[in-house]
Amino acid sequence: MAAVSVFPSSRELGPALARIVAEAAAEAAQGEGGRFSLGLSGGSLVELLARELPPALSAAPAAADPARWLVAFCDERLVPPEHPESTCGAYRAQLLPRLPPPGPQVLSVTPGLGPAAAARDYGEQLRRAFPGQQVPVFDLLVLGVGPDGHTCSLFPGHPLLQVSPPGNPVTPPAE
């Protein structure tokens, strides 16, 4: 059953969320391969994790070591990493330097490609990172939600929601 926790503000949410990430990392490290795959949203989450995750990791078991992490971004834009809208760039500037070296493996959009080539390239990176999985299954996704319910840059009612990868047509639910 899903558990829902509500916090009065990001001040209370931050440490609890960072603990959840550290615990999930330690647990995943016990599994096959010992890797922890983590998908992150941008927005206000970047600053929150940059503040709260390093201390939570200091208090966590050694298994939570970020050197065993694979980090990817759930709402990336097709912009260079130095662009203010780049989720990867924001994490590279704010969180990654605060993690113990060498830090996680990071999956990111290859700068300089057009949309179709960037999508193909990123799909290839995912296939290499998750061999044998048709749809990559991350150990943990930490997603922000906008006021209109959008997440992962998927906006309610937007035509892009009807687009699916080749071989996976969008079909209405059975019921």
Ligand SMILES: O=C(O)[C@H](O)[C@@H](O)[C@H](O)[C@H](O)COP(=O)(O)O
């Ligand atoms: O492209 C997106 O879908 C957004 O970046 C999304 O991932 C973000 O998490 C929410 O918009 C909440 O943003 P805030 O945390 O800044 O409120």
